Amino acid sequence: MPAAPRRSSAAAEAIVKIEEAYLRPLLEKSRPLLTKVFAVFAFIAPHLSNIYGTVTGLWEAGKPYHIDQLGPALLGFFLCFFGGNFVVLIATVEAFRTCGWTAMHENLELLYNDLQSVRKASIADDAVDADHDGKSDTQQLWDEKPDEWLMHKCKVGITNCDPEHIGSALGGLNSGVIAVLAVLKIEFAKAITLGATIGSILASYLDRHIKGPIAEVIDELEPSTQTSEKYKMWISPGIRYICQAIGIFVAFWIQRIISAFHAAIRGGEIFTAGMLGYLITFPAFKTYLDVDGDGKPDIEPGSKAFVFMALAMATLGFLFQLSHGFTNSSLFFPLNLVFLPLTIAETSLTWFVASN
Numbered sequence: 001m002p003a004a005p006r007r008s009s010a011a012a013e014a015i016v017k018i019e020e021a022y023l024r025p026l027l028e029k030s031r032p033l034l035t036k037v038f039a040v041f042a043f044i045a046p047h048l049s050n051i052y053g054t055v056t057g058l059w060e061a062g063k064p065y066h067i068d069q070l071g072p073a074l075l076g077f078f079l080c081f082f083g084g085n086f087v088v089l090i091a092t093v094e095a096f097r098t099c100g101w102t103a104m105h106e107n108l109e110l111l112y113n114d115l116q117s118v119r120k121a122s123i124a125d126d127a128v129d130a131d132h133d134g135k136s137d138t139q140q141l142w143d144e145k146p147d148e149w150l151m152h153k154c155k156v157g158i159t160n161c162d163p164e165h166i167g168s169a170l171g172g173l174n175s176g177v178i179a180v181l182a183v184l185k186i187e188f189a190k191a192i193t194l195g196a197t198i199g200s201i202l203a204s205y206l207d208r209h210i211k212g213p214i215a216e217v218i219d220e221l222e223p224s225t226q227t228s229e230k231y232k233m234w235i236s237p238g239i240r241y242i243c244q245a246i247g248i249f250v251a252f253w254i255q256r257i258i259s260a261f262h263a264a265i266r267g268g269e270i271f272t273a274g275m276l277g278y279l280i281t282f283p284a285f286k287t288y289l290d291v292d293g294d295g296k297p298d299i300e301p302g303s304k305a306f307v308f309m310a311l312a313m314a315t316l317g318f319l320f321q322l323s324h325g326f327t328n329s330s331l332f333f334p335l336n337l338v339f340l341p342l343t344i345a346e347t348s349l350t351w352f353v354a355s356n
Contacts, residue, residue, distance in 0.1 A: 069278035076271025080317025082335075083263025086342055087256055088349040090263055091187060092180050099179030114161035121160040122153065184349070191251045199247025203240045211235050260321050268314030272306060 059067065083090055126138050133140075141149040215232050222228040276297040279285040289297050299305045336343075 066278055066281045069274055073271050073274030073278055076267040076274055079263045079267025080271060080313055081320050083267055084256060084260030084321040086346045087259040088184065089342060089346045091183055092349060095180045095183035096176040099176055111166060118157045118160045121156050125156050191255045192248065195248030195251030196244060198250055199244035202247060203243035206239050206243060207236055261318055264314040264318040267317060268310040271313050272310040273301060
């Protein structure tokens with residue numbers, strides 16, 4: 001018997017044994033949950049497919065206009081002028097990009113190929129009509145025994161994908177999520193610590209200089225000595241609580257300024273690189289920006305001209321954010337509608353970090 005068929009037969013037998021010993025009992029126990037999950041997936045899958053098709057179509061339509069270069073330029077412009085409104089979201093993306101994206105990105109293409117293989121195998125499986133009654137076997141199974149159909153489809157998926165690719169991609173995702181949580185917690189803790197320090201210094205100063213005048217006001221308003229003493233007990237704690245609140249507010253404001261400055265610097269660099277790459281696609285600019293004709297801008301990252309252009313853009317963006325107080329007032333209509341999903345994500349992440 002040839003080696004290849006013998007290996008295939010052994011693999012098939014191993015799959016059957018695994019199915020009988022582990023897979024089938026597991027699917028039996030999780031049948032109610034899997035049925036609901038599949039029902040939800042069956043409902044949203046067409047919509048996700050439509051969204052993917054629309055995005056892909058827009059990307060293909062934008063290729064003649066060099067959207068691959070214009071896109072980064074627009075992203076850099078956004079960071080320069082509006083990055084201060086999305087401090088937590090930008091920190092999340094940066095942390096994930098630094099710690100988890102590389103590991104996950106290396107396996108995304110392989111994982112995508114696996115998903116395509118599963119999809120093709122599922123389509124081929126749906127076309128099988130063994131009893132020749134004009135209706136596919138999987139459709140009949142879905143109509144009569146949806147639980148067995150689910151087990152059948154799970155087996156099709158398991159036998160047409162590589163678990164190593166899935167594990168590596170999920171490992172990268174897990175590393176990125178842990179890094180994001182750690183960075184956000186540290187940033188939040190730093191702001192709280194700075195705020196507590198500012199509040200403590202302010203409270204010690206005010207307690208020394210305004211505690212006496214406040215006590216005198218209480219004596220004038222409350223003739224009863226016993227009652228006034230009870231009121232005076234709240235002077236120092238009240239000053240301390242108010243100063244801590246002020247200190248934390250100031251600390252978060254400082255953190256927002258620092259984050260907006262970082263976003264502006266980062267955005268200026270991205271905008272300059274993207275815009276230079278976009279401009280050389282036009283003959284009028286290519287003559288001046290790509291003299292050697294190698295298809296790349298002569299103004300390279302790190303050169304004096306590049307740094308000057310990036311810092312100029314960053315300065316304009318930071319000053320724009322400063323003029324609006326680093327608040328959402330810079331997102332005027334219709335930008336507030338365009339960036340509404342990002343605003344919701346920023347609010348949700350902020351609430352998550354603060355609540356935990």
